[in-house]
Amino acid sequence: xxxxxxxxxxxxxxxxxxxxxxxxxxxxxxxxxxxxxxxxxxxxxxxxxxxxxxxxxxxxxxxxxxxxxxxxxxxxxxxxxxxxxxxxxxxxxxxxxxxxxxxxxxxxxxxxxxxxxxxxxxxxxxxxxxxxxxxxxxxxxxxxxxxxxxxxxxxxxxxxxxxxxxxxxxxxxxxxxxxxxxxxxxxxxxxxxxxxxxxxxxxxxxxxxxxxxxxxxxxxxxxxxxxxxxxxxxxxxxxxxxxxxxxxxxxxxx
Numbered sequence: 451x452x453x454x455x456x457x458x459x460x461x462x463x464x465x466x467x468x469x470x471x472x473x474x475x476x477x478x479x480x481x482x483x484x485x486x487x488x489x490x491x492x493x494x495x496x497x498x499x500x501x502x503x504x505x506x507x508x509x510x511x512x513x514x515x516x517x518x519x520x521x522x523x524x525x526x527x528x529x530x531x532x533x534x535x536x537x538x539x540x541x542x543x544x545x546x547x548x549x550x551x552x553x554x555x556x557x558x559x560x561x562x563x564x565x566x567x568x569x570x571x572x573x574x575x576x577x578x579x580x581x582x583x584x585x586x587x588x589x590x591x592x593x594x595x596x597x598x599x600x601x602x603x604x605x606x607x608x609x610x611x612x613x614x615x616x617x618x619x620x621x622x623x624x625x626x627x628x629x630x631x632x633x634x635x636x637x638x639x640x641x642x643x644x645x646x647x648x649x650x651x652x653x654x655x656x657x658x659x660x661x662x663x664x665x666x667x668x669x670x671x672x673x674x675x676x677x678x679x680x681x682x683x684x685x686x687x688x689x690x691x692x693x694x695x696x697x698x699x700x701x702x703x704x
Contacts, residue, residue: 487513487527490569491536493597504569505597511536512564515556520589521545524552526563537572537598538565543583550604567601614688615653617698618646625672626679629654651698656690 490511493504513526516535522543527535545552556563570577572593577600578585620628627646646652661682667674 487511487536488534490597490599491527491534493569505571507569508566508602509569509599510564510566511599512562515552515561515563518552518554518557520586521552522583522585523590524556524563526565537593537596538563538567538601538604539572539577539598541581541583541600543581543585545601545604548601548604552604562606564605565599565601566603567599570598570600572596572598611655611657612688613653613655615651618648618650618652620648621646622678623675625674646695650695653694654688654690655692655694656688658688 490504490509511526513535515524515526516528517525519525519537522540522545523537524545525535525537540548542548555561572590572595574585574587574590574594577583614629616629618627619630622628629652661679663674663676663679663683666672
């Protein structure tokens with residue numbers, strides 16, 4: 451089971467639920483390691499910067515695809531270069547070599563990818579020599595001096611067991627509420643009618659899948675409002691085993 455945490459949010463209740471991952475926030479979060487996309491994007495290779503400790507480390511982060519740079523690079527997170535997003539690179543210059551099909555439609559489809567790799571300071575000449583790849587100078591020169599992730603593994607979250615935490619931003623019905631955290635806006639369909647209010651911090655554990663209303667109505671014995679959920683049909687969902695309540699995690703004082 452992988453844990454996806456927004457660094458500013460922790461968690462909240464116990465139920466079987468369904469979570470629709472629908473939409474995007476500016477930052478995104480990494481399972482297990484406690485590092486998110488914004489942490490990596492804002493890291494400064496300068497040894498005096500607190501984020502410098504990430505350089506050279508292996509991290510696992512996840513977020514929506516915000517830009518396809520070329521066949522060997524893409525960005526996840528927000529749109530701020532060197533801020534709330536991070537560039538993910540292939541050491542071979544082509545993600546297909548590691549079995550990842552990176553396509554332009556991922557941006558329009560709000561595709562969520564999970565990336566495991568090494569945080570590096572981008573130096574075109576050094577990386578070309580190290581990996582034996584002739585990267586396109588015109589494409590990659592914009593990343594010079596930026597922190598990037600050289601990926602070892604890239605995958606979608608479909609079929610994965612995860613734990614996602616965030617803040618309840620809206621209660622939609624007796625069986626649905628919105629959750630903001632880990633780089634997504636999440637719609638939670640709760641078969642056990644959890645009592646949550648806006649502002650609560652909630653943690654949901656389960657397995658990611660695509661939203662199919664008819665299938666879920668039959669599986670959980672729910673009578674869902676088609677008009678309310680039709681906008682999320684086909685989106686990634688999390689069939690949850692448990693939802694729990696807790697206090698938010700705060701940033702340590704520097």
